[in-house]
Amino acid sequence: MRLEFLDVGEIVTTHGVRGEVKVLPWADSPDFLLNFKRILIDAQEYKVEQCRVQKSCNLLKISGVNSIEDGQKLRGKVIQVYREDAPEDLIFAAELEGMKVYSDDAYIGDISEVLDYPGNKVYVVKGEHEYMIPAVKAFVLSIDVDGNRMDVRLIEGMRTDEN
Numbered sequence: 001m002r003l004e005f006l007d008v009g010e011i012v013t014t015h016g017v018r019g020e021v022k023v024l025p026w027a028d029s030p031d032f033l034l035n036f037k038r039i040l041i042d043a044q045e046y047k048v049e050q051c052r053v054q055k056s057c058n059l060l061k062i063s064g065v066n067s068i069e070d071g072q073k074l075r076g077k078v079i080q081v082y083r084e085d086a087p088e089d090l091i092f093a094a095e096l097e098g099m100k101v102y103s104d105d106a107y108i109g110d111i112s113e114v115l116d117y118p119g120n121k122v123y124v125v126k127g128e129h130e131y132m133i134p135a136v137k138a139f140v141l142s143i144d145v146d147g148n149r150m151d152v153r154l155i156e157g158m159r160t161d162e163n
Contacts, residue, residue, distance in 0.1 A: 014071035
């Protein structure tokens, strides 16, 4: 199911004396946050005046945050973006949790967790049995976020309670 807001990172510290904050992004690349002109912090909307990449983080200048003290108050806060501002074809792990999963049109369970491994993500599907399904095209045949459905191809060894 598509969410209205998406968690995209955490403010980890301040940067400089003019209120810039350093954000640890929860996306594959810090470049992802460069495209947003507005964010939410504690359900309050802020305008992004500037965003730039610094190594694996982002430096944000947020409207109304004009001093190191203002920035310090935001430390540890989660940054959200509006789903409508994100690319339509992008699917977020949070939107997959709870999704119904089918193999050969038979319901096998719901996605309970998305594990992030170096090679690829793995979907943990819990139903009558538990499955660990790598998030690759060979096994994930289709994803319909609006319809809350994923179709997969299972192979031996994906079921975690097999011998």
